[in-house]
Amino acid sequence: MGEDYKHLSIKSLAEDDRPREKLLNNGRHTLSDAELLAIIMASGNKNETALQLAQRMLKENNNNLNDLAKLSINDLKKYRGVGEVKAITIAAAFELGRRRTDTISFDKLEVRTSNAAYQILQKRLSDLPHEEFWVLFLTRNLKLIKDVCISKGGIAGTVVDVRIVCKQALELNASSIIIAHNHPSGNLDPSCADEKITKQIKQALNLFDIILNDHIIIGDQDYFSFNDNGKL
Numbered sequence: 461m462g463e464d465y466k467h468l469s470i471k472s473l474a475e476d477d478r479p480r481e482k483l484l485n486n487g488r489h490t491l492s493d494a495e496l497l498a499i500i501m502a503s504g505n506k507n508e509t510a511l512q513l514a515q516r517m518l519k520e521n522n523n524n525l526n527d528l529a530k531l532s533i534n535d536l537k538k539y540r541g542v543g544e545v546k547a548i549t550i551a552a553a554f555e556l557g558r559r560r561t562d563t564i565s566f567d568k569l570e571v572r573t574s575n576a577a578y579q580i581l582q583k584r585l586s587d588l589p590h591e592e593f594w595v596l597f598l599t600r601n602l603k604l605i606k607d608v609c610i611s612k613g614g615i616a617g618t619v620v621d622v623r624i625v626c627k628q629a630l631e632l633n634a635s636s637i638i639i640a641h642n643h644p645s646g647n648l649d650p651s652c653a654d655e656k657i658t659k660q661i662k663q664a665l666n667l668f669d670i671i672l673n674d675h676i677i678i679g680d681q682d683y684f685s686f687n688d689n690g691k692l
Contacts, residue, residue: 479511493525494518500553505541513541526680529554529587530644558583569604571596574685577638577676580607585642585678591618593641595625597634598673605632620657622664629670636671640678648677648684650691658686 479495488496497514498504504513517539521527536547571577577596584607585592591613597605608628611618618641629637639661641654650658654677662672675686686692 493523497528497550500550501542501546503541508541513539524680525554526587530589532589554587570602571598571604571638571673572602574674574676574683574688577640577674578678578683578685580604581640581676581678582683584609585640586680588642589644591641591644593618593620593639595628596638596640597629597632598636598638600635602636602673605634620661622657622660625661626664626668626670629665630668634670636673637665638674638676639672640676642678646679648679648682650675650677650684650686655691658692662692 479491479498483491494511494514498510501510504510518528533547533551536542536550537544581594584594592609593611594607594609596607599605610624611620658675665672677684
């Protein structure tokens with residue numbers, strides 16, 4: 461039994477090296493999602509190589525990196541061979557991926573369409589397991605001043621304080637804003653609560669001559685625009 465386990469360990473180490481060798485020899489773009497995840501994890505468990513474990517993790521999450529990225533540290537630790545350190549490493553890798561697109565200079569970023577707003581917001585909201593409410597504060601020329609998370613909630617919703625939205629807009633000297641939140645369920649249809657808060661924020665902003673340009677609902681790979689759909 462000891463010799464079999466030793467043989468399995470040596471074989472596993474050899475297989476776990478293959479994605480690394482492939483990256484070195486052929487370039488990082490040639491690797492599959494599972495191979496990249498295997499490199500991050502470095503090792504598997506007694507019965508699976510890192511690559512086999514990575515393939516199973518992806519398969520159990522619809523072969524979708526966005527679904528995998530939604531898993532909490534505790535969810536990741538449920539996979540045999542993924543301890544706390546490895547789970548944190550995986551979560552950190554996903555967060556680095558999100559932040560890579562955050563290097564754009566705000567003073568050069570214009571938000572003239574719902575899609576432009578979505579491109580900014582989707583990296584913040586598309587793979588969260590809970591709801592968050594964000595605001596894009598814009599200049600008169602529709603350049604992005606700042607994006608701010610106003611509130612965080614649970615799976616079913618989040619509470620938004622209209623006064624905080626108005627206060628932030630005034631402090632940043634914004635001429636207009638775009639509000640946004642995510643639906644973890646993936647259902648993009650606006651709820652009655654979504655429509656109500658949109659109306660409340662729009663009316664409050666009107667008192668300060670600040671325009672509500674849009675309300676964006678973010679799903680996994682798509683969005684709903686109140687403005688585009690004539691609901692603003």
